[in-house]
Amino acid sequence: MRGAATEAGTRGFRPVAARRAFEEIARQIRERLASGALKAGDRLPPERELAGAFAVSRNTLREALRALEIAGLVELRKGAAGGAFIRAGGGEAAIAGLADLFRLGAIRPEHLTEARIIVGTEVARLASRRRRAADLAALEANVRAAEEATARGDMSARAEINYEFHRLLARATGNPVLIVLTDALMEMTRHFVNRIGYRPNRYVLPSRRRLLAHLKARDAAAAAREMETMLRRLQRWHLGAYGRGR
Amino acid sequence: MRGAATEAGTRGFRPVAARRAFEEIARQIRERLASGALKAGDRLPPERELAGAFAVSRNTLREALRALEIAGLVELRKGAAGGAFIRAGGGEAAIAGLADLFRLGAIRPEHLTEARIIVGTEVARLASRRRRAADLAALEANVRAAEEATARGDMSARAEINYEFHRLLARATGNPVLIVLTDALMEMTRHFVNRIGYRPNRYVLPSRRRLLAHLKARDAAAAAREMETMLRRLQRWHLGAYGRGR
DNA sequence: GAAGTGTAATTGGTTCAACCATTGAACACA
DNA sequence: TGTGTTCAATGGTTGAACCAATTACACTTC
Known part of the structure; x- marks a missing residue:
């Protein structure tokens, strides 16, 4: 400061916008x-x-x-x-933004699985209350397709069909926030699985069948429980593979 | 089809990419x-x-x-x-993407509040388990600032401080997926509240104080219950305002 | 020597004037 | 009727030039 008498200070000034x-x-x-x-x-x-x-x-x-x-x-x-x-917004930008975060390494696999448990459980609960006949039909067709892919040993198709199951379930809730969020979580899961390699397991398909029965019966609590149990098993499975793979 | 003998069909063909x-x-x-x-x-x-x-x-x-x-x-x-x-990804793109969806009208207020209940409840549960002393201090300072803003009647500041509370709580979970998601939900809430106008209520601050006590005691179940109850009251409040306002 | 000051170099921001490539529709023709 | 051709509209790309912000550095001043 040179002269206190002429110094007016800078309060009230803001950086000029300089917006491009x-x-x-x-x-x-x-x-x-x-x-x-x-x-x-x-x-x-x-x-x-x-x-x-x-x-x-x-x-x-x-x-x-x-x-x-x-x-x-x-x-x-x-x-x-x-x-x-x-465009009629489908949330692709938000999905890509979250996928980028995963790519940057800001999101680690345990964060992903934790979020999947939270969202997936509530999606199952809401879906069992709101699902319509068409949702049920689409989910049943999906599980059938997964069984066929498993039978012919096509593990790549099997993984894609599994992601699609969660997306279909989210759509049954009718809540676009949950739909976009589920799509983003599946996109991140795909990146993660691509990195560690897909390893088939025996408990997902039986769980799907039980879940479908709960959805059909509109038993929200049972559907949520089934999904949470399955996702927690999947979490241990994935994180075990990640721990050994890194 | 002209000649069945020479017609080979188009199966297996895909549109060429023509990437820019x-x-x-x-x-x-x-x-x-x-x-x-x-x-x-x-x-x-x-x-x-x-x-x-x-x-x-x-x-x-x-x-x-x-x-x-x-x-x-x-x-x-x-x-x-x-x-x-x-850049060290902070998820701004994902947040902006979700906010755009809300702006486009693809997300309606009831979708937003439903997602907030799901995410907020689980954030409170995880935060009460993982919060450190610094998180607690930041949250306490936030509540004090909210009380001061209320005392001097500055409702605009009060709203911002409230959003910040949820962001701080999400940070205490240590899960970047939940952090980005909470930021996005708060951004959408801000747009929504800007549209219908902020109306103060009397139950948020007492709830904050109870929540802080649960966090301090690391009582995850009580923290989740407190947050869920508060968010459900807020949902009725907001949707009521929206119903009258539109 | 420390602090301020002017100057040049570097780099993103913007403009301008073309030309290319793709698409769809109008049109001629068999 | 349908089939191929032509053409105008429109986004994609190019290259050269200049503007504007920012930093590094030599220089002056005290």
């Missing part, structure tokens, strides 16, 4: 989404026209569209009837 | 992250150099970097010591 142009553009488009002025299926004007409207170069505008595309808000299609279309 | 250049670049960089060749804090070469290495123009390379930046994997800094730095 493409961020401001993406913000404005997001705003129209939140306000309902833009809804799923709508098409934005062509890039050249949008660039003119925002008074930026086409490159800068493209970076803004790229940001929205990665966030899963718009889909870009080439060709005569192409353009930027507003 | 920037996607392939982002994939390669992601791969290095997953393999551990790149880790948090590392700096990628300057854009001009990278563009040369991938044999693409600088614009295309920038779209790849933009994609990685939006995904939260890298951070771009200007200036002499600038460049693309690998």
Whole structure:
């Protein structure tokens, strides 16, 4: 400080925004989404026209569209009837974001299995209350497919069908938060299993059959118990394999 | 079908990928992250150099970097010591992705409150088992700040401090999946509350005090019960406001 | 020597003007 | 009717240039 008499201090000052142009553009488009002025299926004007409207170069505008595309808000299609279309959000960005965290090593296998027990148990409970006939049919077809894959020794297909079971169950709850979360947990599990290698076990399929019976009977407590028991066995199985594998 | 003798069908054919250049670049960089060749804090070469290495123009390379930046994997800094730095993932992309879903209307308030009950209850249970002295101190300071904000009638600060309580509790579990998920749920709650307006209530703070006592005593069952009861009351409160407000 | 000051180098941000590649629809033709 | 062709629209990519922020460093000043 040089002169106390002229020093006015810096309180009340904030760092200037210095927001990049493409961020401001993406913000404005997001705003129209939140306000309902833009809804799923709508098409934005062509890039050249949008660039003119925002008074930026086409490159800068493209970076803004790229940001929205990665966030899963718009889909870009080439060709005569192409353009930027507003997507009906399916949560792909959130799923990819969690999968990236796992890839970065921020999430360790025991965190993943713990979260799966928490979410999976409550998904089973809610699904048994809300499942419709169509959900039950889809789940039964899934278990049958798993049995067939096991019979012909196709372990890769078996793993995929198992992930799909959890996704179907989550959809039966009708809660999109649980659906997205389950999808993300399965995506992380897939990465994890790819790393340690899939090892078949004998207790999952019988558990599935018991779970289906509870779902059919709408016995929420029994369904939750069955799922929790199965996931805890799976946790010991996975973490054992991880401990030996690392 | 014209000639059954020459018709071979289309089974086994799949649409060709036609991946865009920037996607392939982002994939390669992601791969290095997953393999551990790149880790948090590392700096990628300057854009001009990278563009040369991938044999693409600088614009295309920038779209790849933009994609990685939006995904939260890298951070771009200007200036002499600038460049693309690998970020220590904090899950911002996943959080933003879920918040976008809420903004798009795919997630309705009852879905949000249901998920909060499930996650919050189990977070309280795990936190009471694993909390350390520092967690307890931070939570106590938070509750004190909430009481002060209430005393001076600052409802906006009060709301923020309340969200922070749940985030702190999630951190005490030590599970990054639960941390990211809680952050995302709080972010969605903030949007929701901003829309319907914050209305103070009298039962949250007493519940906080009881919860702190359970945490201090490491009584997991009581902590979970307290949190679940509070969240269910909050659910009725919020949904009631939403029902009248829409 | 310590602290401030100016300057140059580095690097991301943006612009501009092209051209390429894909897509779908209009259209001609058998 | 259907089949192939042409063409306009639109996103994808390129390359060169300049702007703007940031840092490192030599230089001055006390």
